[in-house]
Amino acid sequence: MDERHRRFEALALPHLDAAYNLALWLTHSRPDADDIVQEAMIRALRSFDGFRGDNVKPWLLAIVRNCHLTAAKRRQSRRQVPLEGGAEEPPAQMASPEANPEEASIRAGEQRRLDAVLRVLPEDYREVLILREMEDMAYRDIAQVTGVPIGTVMSRLARARAALRDKWIAETERGVHGLR
């Protein structure tokens, strides 16, 4: 037990922030991210003896992602009438300052705007962007987290980047109109 804890503390815990950031970007909600990360960390600790290899981060983030998918399915089936867009709940009204001019002036910063754009991207685009750009992960590791071949990671990243740019440009233009 002690040896396992020591290894877990040294190898897995340093990635808690990465796990949390990914969970929050997948769920858009602190309470959901709290639950998912807790479940993922406990699950990771339990199965840590079985972990072989030297790269804990993709292994841990894959567990976070699986916990998210399971929880999203659970939430969806609990709901009598699923929200439009299924498991994902992009707060689209927040993404468009035009819909709420008062919010717009408050959320005028670049960060708010980019967050809003990232939030409404499809989930498979959003996760590769976060893993690549925020976590600086290699294609191989992103493939491990997302469970797809490296070729798919590459093409998905290319589409995700183009989509982010297009929506960002559109959002910036709309934001300018919204403020007028």
Place this chain on the structure above:
Amino acid sequence: MACDETLRVQAYLDGEVDAASIPAIERHLETCPTCQAVAETIQSTRMGLRNDASYYHPDAAYRRRLFEKLEREGLARGRPEGRAKREFGRRSFWTGAATGGLAASLAALLAFFFLIPGPSDSLPNEILNAHLRSMMANHLVDVVSSDHHTVKPWFSSHGDVSPPVADFTREGYRLVGGRADFIAGRRASAVVFRHGAHIINVFVWTDMGENLPAMRGRNGYHLVFWKSGNLDFCAISDTALDELIGLETLLKAMTIPDSRE
């Protein structure tokens, strides 16, 4: 306009291509407007995601609760082994860990200031500053070349120190070039390598008989010191420690035959 090379250009900007293919991709990028637009998209979205998008951290109360849960999880499994004494020890760890990054960085900072013996006190600082300086203001290299036959003679004519220079592209360390620098008031040579997306500076100066600090990390950078022949070496980068040690091994291996000759 579609171009067959866009995924390779993307891989290049993601640090995912081997050094041998880099020149061809760079040449293509100079002439292909489609790929230039792709590169522009990658760079602007990267800047945005790294500088303007939110990165979410768990708060301190959450960390504390989580560590308590993990502690209980550990205890529940450990109980059959009957290690009552350990329980207290573990509690202090998990609870202590709850303060997370702050405590860790404070500890690292304290260790940094107190553990380095006497005369080398400022050396890691100097090297970190020189490394950061080299990354700014386009002063990474004075001589740009992936060919050690170009870099090595350049050092002979521009520095007091003529370090071992080789390209380890096949091992994952591409030679970028060389630079003359100053470390702690003395002349030093810097050999620059690229490893994936990371730049590694290897500073080399004449051994004056001082003790070198142990390897250490600071602010996300790792420093590895070693002596070889009559030279002192320090490799620094934000890459993983193991990867710096890999380069150290390669450089040591090539300096030993030299000194035997």
